[in-house]
Amino acid sequence: MDIKAIRSEFPILDQQVNGKPLVYLDSSATSQKPTPVIEAVNSYYRLNNSNVHRGVHTLGTRATDQYEGAREKVRAFVHAQSTEEIIFTRGTTTAINTIAYSYGNANLSDGDEIVLTPMEHHSNIIPWQQVAKTTGATLKYIPLQSDGTITMEDVQATITSNTKIVAMTHVSNVLGTINPIKEVAKIAHDHGAIMVVDGAQAVPHMKVDVQALDCDFYAFSGHKMCAPTGIGVLYGKKALLEEMEPVEFGGEMIDFVDLYDSTWKELPWKFEGGTPIIAGAIGLGAAIDFLNTIGMDNITEHESKLVTYAMQQLATIDGIDIYGPEKRAGLITFNLVDVHPHDTATVLDAEGVAVRAGHHCAQPLMKWLQVTATARASFYLYNTTDDVDRLISALQRAKEFFGDVF
Template sequence: MIDGKTIRQDFPILDQIVNDEPLVYLDNAATTQKPQAVLTALNDYYHHDNANVHRGVHTLAERATAAYEAAREKVRNFVNAKETAEILFTRGTTTSLNWVAQSFGEAFIEAGDEIVISYMEHHANIIPWQQLAQRKNAKLVYLDITPEGHLDMNDAKAKIGAKTKIVSIAQVSNVLGGVNPIAELTALAHAANAVMVVDGAQAVPHMPVDVQALDCDFYAFSGHKMCGPTGIGVLYGKRQWLEQMEPVEFGGEMIDFVNLYDSTWKELPWKFEAGTPNIAGAIGLGAAIDYLSALGMDNIHQYEQDLVNYVLPKLTAIEGLTVYGPQNPAEHTGVVAFNLDGIHPHDVATALDMEGVAVRAGHHCAQPLLQHLQVPATARASFYFYNTKEDADRLVAAILATKEFFQHGTI
């Protein structure tokens, strides 16, 4: 079992006062805070092992290489990939999805092919496919969303067909907070001889993920959303596809032999990792995985579900407050987007910040979704396992105080 009050002591940044109030950090969908174990791992690397990887034979280089590749194995085990060759280190989810669009897309997409995404996607899972469709004269097809905020699977069954070559869907929406049926979508994609790409940025930090069970062809996620450093991410890809794909960046580290007029590439996974990698970031991600694994992803998922069960009814009970996405707490992750009638989301977020409660406001890099919802922006509170029911109560109280202030000018 997880005790949020005890665990938050592992996160030094949470112990501070903001605007004369104890900090309640509820912007975890944007980035999570880092436990002391991760900060220590980063500090130890720079203090004791800082060297470039793979090519050096001196002691520091060998230690750095061992730690870097050990982190890759930790990632493999964490998402249950078949082999470490299928784990590529990137800068984050955005880079991972761009690599698939630029490499796989260039090799396999032709004029008239269809790329299927949904209205709920993050811009990182829209723009690369827009660009690919424009380059290749392919067609971008959007899956609809039900009134309850779920992906419309009847629409998916109708639209994923003979012309579909790529299906790319987020496992968890960063606005609606629902969990999409990736295994079922993968089956539909494979039945159409299409590949399945998954944006896992909001899933991997919060629930167990098994890429083999999902049977997806590519899976992308970011370290900074799962207690790791910024600037490090992962692209999982099935070997059968990665071997056929060309790198999208070229230079040192990824080469086998360089002639005057042509070159050959290293074997997987290194053929995609040009230049000096984010060594510290990978090591920090490995430390984050150790930390999360010790807590247990099933335990994290259950703890967050208990928080949602607690806070969602309190939020939906506030008159004039609209919560977007599934209204059933059992179908909603810790990402809760909302609006208060007559108050701009940025004003809501500013007012909450004055109460020490940090939330997000804006379009959340999901403008097509907000256009679909017919709202220009929302506020968004997003919970993690170091949040508590007291944090949830602080959020509700701050919202009520904000509502009172904007209606009557008093708190």
């Protein structure tokens, strides 16, 4: 990978923050956008702005071709069998809510089980809590090992014949844990349950093949993979999606409307009510083109080297707690002992280094870690070892600022 050439595609990185060159280490929250994506969105609005699927005029045809072309790019990127299985949403949250309220409410009843892990993002906990309250289903959690991983023995022990849904993150946004989705999906299916995967932290960073994983649903967001905000994807197996009812009703998703009843369009459009996120989808398609040019294996390898280097450098700092397993995705969550992570992040920002601080929408996991919040440095294809060195230097500055209490 030519990192210098890649970085040149991200104009936002060429700036100073608080008088220092920007080091952006918050890609798990949202990635930066390369010039080809910015230009694709700009070009749509300048040249092709029109609604899709409705008009027969030239602009409408162009917009529809770009929108549906993006759907095909997504299908190929995650290796879905058909574009009918690719639903555009506002993001991972909307996608999981769609599964919960459409599939969950229709298929769960009193005594059924929904199996989760304590490492889930709130977006993969709260919808299931709400569905459980409505249907009488119960929530169960696969226990975590001390390093924040799960064992297949615990998976086997937690999933039972009463389990109807297993919902799990592919990659933890706090611990960096990479979960064995394919193996868990097999156990779920052996017990007659479906497998729902939150892929928000996986799809931007590694190859994902939904057919090889044999998951039933897979959700992810565009803004974490160089695409605009407000666009996401719900993949679902066609047979399941065909059985499900829409959760949003109105224009675009209908086949025929009478005064007292209506029928729905075929997949995927029955789940895309109203004017869709056209520019966002086009931007997502451009982001996929950009990532494919670089190569997902190259991105994974680059991030692995960065996180290994960062772990080695962090180990030289006394008085720092690091959370998560040794083998992890490209993020590191940590705390300086006796320093609140918000204070740590504030000092780092003064040095031009952007990290995330807070509970990362994972309060149950914070409770498990026995902390109220953490700081997180997350890496992506545009980061370098120089960025890591700047992080280490800024953390040393933070220690000095807070009186070197270690």
